[in-house]
Amino acid sequence: MSFNFDERVERNHTDSEKWLKYRDQDIIPLWIADTDFRVAPAIQHALSERVAQGVFGYADDQGELAKAAMQWVEKQYHWTIDPDWVVPLSxxxxxxxxxxxxLLSAEQNSVCHTPIYPPFTQSARNAQRAQRLIPYPLFEQPDFLGTSLPALTAQERLLFICHPHNPGGKSYSREALQQLAEYAEHYDLLVCSDEIHADLLLEPGRRHTPFASLSADSAQRSITLLSAAKAFNLAGLGCAIAIVPNNRLREQIRRAVAQRMPVPNSLGIVATLAAWQRSEEWLVAQRHYLRGNRDLLVKSLQALPALRLVVPDAGFLAWIDASGLQQANPHRWLEQQGLGLTAGAPFGDPQAVRLNFGCCRSQLDEALTRLHNAIQQAYARF
Ligand SMILES: Cc1ncc(COP(=O)(O)O)c(C=O)c1O
Known part of the structure; x- marks a missing residue:
C-alpha cells in the first residue's frame, strides 16, 4: 500500500495547538511535537467504528493494551516482556x-540531562525537590558516549533519561546505555526511561534498544515509558503505558496512577491498538519520508554557517544552535521572519531553537527557503 505524506492536511480547523498559535499570522508552525500527517488508515478506520458506537464511558481495555505492547516491543526491539509488567496511562x-x-522520600532527588524536554525539569519544581542536571553537550559531542557522568550523593535516587533524546533527536547507542546502566547500578538509581520516540529511528535497519532490555539489573530498576503518540500522531488521544518489571515498584506506581491520573482515553486505546497491531507498514513509510525531510534540512543548513544543527537520527525534531545569528532572542527573531520554532530556553539553552520537520516536504521546503532569504537579507553585510 502507498501512503501520501506529501498531502498538505488543512489543520486550521482541527483544534490543533500547533496551528492555532499562529492563526491569521504569516508564520509557518514548526514547533510543538506532533506531525502534520493524517493517521494510518487502520487507525482512522478503527476510530470511525468506535465513534459510531456513540457511547464513551470509562474504558477497560481488558489487558488488550498490555498484550499489544508485549507483541510490539518483542517485534520492534526484540525485548521480551510479561504483559503483567504493563501499567496503562492516560x-x-x-x-x-x-x-x-x-518513589522518593522527602530527602531524595532526581538526576537528569540538560538540555531536555522541559517537563523533566518542571517535575522537580512541581514536587518541590532539587534536581541534579548533567550537561549533555549536544553540539560538541552529539554521541552521548563519553560525556562525563558526575559523582552523586546518596540523596540522588531517580535518573530520568529521554531515549531517543528530545530535543537532540539522538538515540543512545547500546554502549552509551551500558555506561548509564553501570552508573545506575553504582549509585543504586531507579531509572525512568522515556522512550516515546523509540519507533522513529530514522536510519534503515537500526533497532531501538530499551534501557530495561540491557540486563536483569537494568530491568529491575527501570520504568520504561512508551506510547504510540509520536510515531503514529495520536498525541491528542491520551493513551500511553509504563513497563515496570519490578513487582514492588510497579504496585507503588499502579496505586499512585489510580489515585492521581485519569484512566486512558477510550479512543486512545482503540487508536493505539490499531497502531501497534495493524499500522507497521505505514510507520515504515513515514520513517522513510521523515528521513527525506531530515536530509533536506541537513543539506539546507550546511549552507547557513550561523546555524549549527545536531543531525537527528530519531524522531522529527531538530536542535539548532542559533547563537551565530547574534540575536538576544533567536526564537523571537525567527518568528519575526515567519518561522514558528520552539524556543530553546525552557530546554536549558536560550540560544538554541527546536525545529519540527514532521510536515509535508513542500512546507519544509517553503520554511527553509524563508530561512535562507531572511538570513541573507539580515546578514548580507557579513
Ligand atoms: C520525550 C517526551 N515525553 C513525553 C511527551 C509527552 O507525552 P504525553 O503527551 O503522553 O504526556 C513528549 C511530547 O512531546 C515528549 O517529547
Whole structure:
C-alpha cells in the first residue's frame, strides 16, 4: 500500500495547538511535537467504528493494551516482556512528577540531562525537590558516549533519561546505555526511561534498544515509558503505558496512577491498538519520508554557517544552535521572519531553537527557503 505524506492536511480547523498559535499570522508552525500527517488508515478506520458506537464511558481495555505492547516491543526491539509488567496511562508527562512524589522520600532527588524536554525539569519544581542536571553537550559531542557522568550523593535516587533524546533527536547507542546502566547500578538509581520516540529511528535497519532490555539489573530498576503518540500522531488521544518489571515498584506506581491520573482515553486505546497491531507498514513509510525531510534540512543548513544543527537520527525534531545569528532572542527573531520554532530556553539553552520537520516536504521546503532569504537579507553585510 502507498501512503501520501506529501498531502498538505488543512489543520486550521482541527483544534490543533500547533496551528492555532499562529492563526491569521504569516508564520509557518514548526514547533510543538506532533506531525502534520493524517493517521494510518487502520487507525482512522478503527476510530470511525468506535465513534459510531456513540457511547464513551470509562474504558477497560481488558489487558488488550498490555498484550499489544508485549507483541510490539518483542517485534520492534526484540525485548521480551510479561504483559503483567504493563501499567496503562492516560499520558506520559504527568508521570514525571508523580514518580518523584511516590518513589522518593522527602530527602531524595532526581538526576537528569540538560538540555531536555522541559517537563523533566518542571517535575522537580512541581514536587518541590532539587534536581541534579548533567550537561549533555549536544553540539560538541552529539554521541552521548563519553560525556562525563558526575559523582552523586546518596540523596540522588531517580535518573530520568529521554531515549531517543528530545530535543537532540539522538538515540543512545547500546554502549552509551551500558555506561548509564553501570552508573545506575553504582549509585543504586531507579531509572525512568522515556522512550516515546523509540519507533522513529530514522536510519534503515537500526533497532531501538530499551534501557530495561540491557540486563536483569537494568530491568529491575527501570520504568520504561512508551506510547504510540509520536510515531503514529495520536498525541491528542491520551493513551500511553509504563513497563515496570519490578513487582514492588510497579504496585507503588499502579496505586499512585489510580489515585492521581485519569484512566486512558477510550479512543486512545482503540487508536493505539490499531497502531501497534495493524499500522507497521505505514510507520515504515513515514520513517522513510521523515528521513527525506531530515536530509533536506541537513543539506539546507550546511549552507547557513550561523546555524549549527545536531543531525537527528530519531524522531522529527531538530536542535539548532542559533547563537551565530547574534540575536538576544533567536526564537523571537525567527518568528519575526515567519518561522514558528520552539524556543530553546525552557530546554536549558536560550540560544538554541527546536525545529519540527514532521510536515509535508513542500512546507519544509517553503520554511527553509524563508530561512535562507531572511538570513541573507539580515546578514548580507557579513
Ligand atoms: C520525550 C517526551 N515525553 C513525553 C511527551 C509527552 O507525552 P504525553 O503527551 O503522553 O504526556 C513528549 C511530547 O512531546 C515528549 O517529547
Amino acid at each position: 499520558g506520559i508527562k504527568p508521570l514525571f512528577s508523580l514518580l518523584q512524589e511516590c
